[in-house]
Amino acid sequence: MFIDEEQNHIHELKAGDFVKVAVSAKRFNVNQIGHGGPVDNVRQVMEKAGIVQYVDRDGDALVIFQDGIRNHINPESLEKVNPEDYNDKDSCDGLKEGACVIVDADRARFKQVQTETIPWDDGFYAAAGKVGWVQKIHPSGKIASVNIDYGSFPLNSALVKRASLVDMQKHLIPSNSPDFARGDLVKVNVSAEELKVQQVGHGGYIASTKNISGCICQYMQVLVTMEAGSVCFIDCEGDVYVRFNSERMCLNPTVLTKVTAKSHEDMLHVGDLVSIESDLEKFKSLQTPYEHGGYQEDMAQVCGKTARVMSIFNDKRILVKVLGRPLNLNPALLRRLGEPGTDTACWKSATICAPGKHDWSTGRSLLCVVCGECTQHGKMCPAPRRPDRTPGSVTGCGNGHAGCDDCGACRACAEDAVTKEEVEALANETIEKIMRHEGCMQLQMTPRQLL
Known part of the structure; x- marks a missing residue:
């Protein structure tokens, strides 16, 4: 009995563990029977270290190796290793297609080196300091196409080097996800000075001034006292993107707290689902030109539809998204569905987006509000099915496609996939x-x- 318990402890793996194949190639493929099946490239990973990305429901581990090979492996074939023992291995191999790499994080050097071969665009900064996979190396060797967060970046090869196991763990294995879900109503719960400190490494502190409600003031300071915002998604590092009245912000989850609004209150909040007046004649009469933006003939198609509040300008004009288009409407035409920020049951039948009109994001995989499955893996999600999970919540399987920020649907449900x-x-x-x-x-x- 003691031997069985000890054996189970040895093979108990979790996401982020450093492992290597510790059996012969023949024994490896025998162990793979019923655990994903034998693999052809086992000799390529013998004695090489990798990292466990996740453990599936059957207990098998998806292991990623530094050269890009990924396999579901029976834990009986693996043993844990010290990553420091493998830091210098394979360093002389140079860049190879499929390899896991890390991009230079020094933004000044990044721009200087990148412009030596590629016309500059500020969008390249999104790759700085990130871990990705070499998709293609140009014959000249000067440019490597690297896939990072489901985007492809053509980068100067001098900015890219083989990622260490610790790099892979830091960037590819999510830490504990904050307890927020898409659509949650949240508010900044710290002082302006504390916010400035907490935002270091989490999107930064925006010191620019903006005209908000007729007052020129520091924008981030306004977040401390302004109305609540709506959670859009959680990025790969665990930071929370929140849509406030004027724009979307990346925030350290420790500065946020959930807000419980009263279901009977008349006030609308950013992120609320609303039903648009179905009576066309009433719609026309209330949608006056000067105060509310006026009526246009093509607005008839949105009568009776379910929209989402994107911004609240004042008590006479609210911006909503419906059928994939933004519209400024009279608040008197809108009726909130469900409770503010806590009720995602109405999302399934909502008419917020349209094909080609979604706002896709990548980060922590979430539950699709339409099918109720993982936005990255669908029904094949390896994460355990928790009984308390709700639409829009984090699945726990890691990073990937996070669905649409506006309607909460996955790509499969939206039929808007990019291959x-x-x-x-x-x-x-x-x-x-x-x-x-x-x-x-x-x-x-x-x-x-x-x-």
């Missing part, structure tokens, strides 16, 4: 344009002269 082939084709086209431009510069010829 891997489309992403790769766009990335390859970008690299070819860049290299063609570089070749023209070297030859001091224009693209037209090369044709």
Whole structure:
């Protein structure tokens, strides 16, 4: 009995554990029977260390190796290792397609080096300091296309190096997710000075001034006292993106607290689901031109539809999203559905978005409000099904597609999927344009002269 308990303890793995294959190739494939089946590339990972991304419902571990190989492995074939023993291994291999890499985090150097080969765009900063996977290396060796957070970045190869196991753990394995869900009503619960401190490393502190309610003031300070905001999603690092009246902010979850609004109150909040007046004649009469933006003939199609409050300008004009379009409406035309920030039951039948009009995000995988499944893995989500989970809440399986911030649907339910082939084709086209431009510069010829 003691031996069985000790054996179970040895093979009890969790996300973030560092492991290696500790059996022979023959024994490995025998152990794989009933655990994902034998694999062809077992010899490529023998004695190499990897990291457990998650453990599925059957107890098998999805292990990611530094060269990009991923396998569901019977834990009987694995043993835990010290990552420091593998820091210097494979460092001389250079960049390889499929390898896990980390991008230089020094923003000043990043821009300087990147502009040596690629025309600069501030969007490249999103890759700085991140871990990703080499999708393609250009024949010149100067540019590597790296997939990061489900986006593809053409980067100067000098900015990219092989990620260590610790790098992989820090960036690919989510820490405990904050106890927030999409649609939650939240408010900043600290002072302005404390907010400034807590925002270091979590989106920063915005010191720019804005005109809010007729007053010029520090925007982040206004967050301390302004109305509550609505949770959009939780990013890969666990920070919470919240939509406030004027814009969406990235915030440290420790500065936020949930707000419980009274269900009988008349006040609407950002993020509320609302039903639009179904009586067309009443709609026309209340939607006056000067105070509420006026009526247009194509507004008839939104009568009786379910929308979502995106911004509240004043007591006479509210911005909603319905059928994929933003509309300024008279608040008298809107009736809240469910309780503020806590009721996602109405989302399933809502008409907030339309095909091609979604606001997709990546971060912690959430529960789709339509099908109730994981926004990344669907029904194949490896995370245990908790009885208390609700639509919009974190699944616990890690990072991936987080669905639409506005309607809460996954890509499958929205029928608005972007295929891997489309992403790769766009990335390859970008690299070819860049290299063609570089070749023209070297030859001091224009693209037209090369044709």
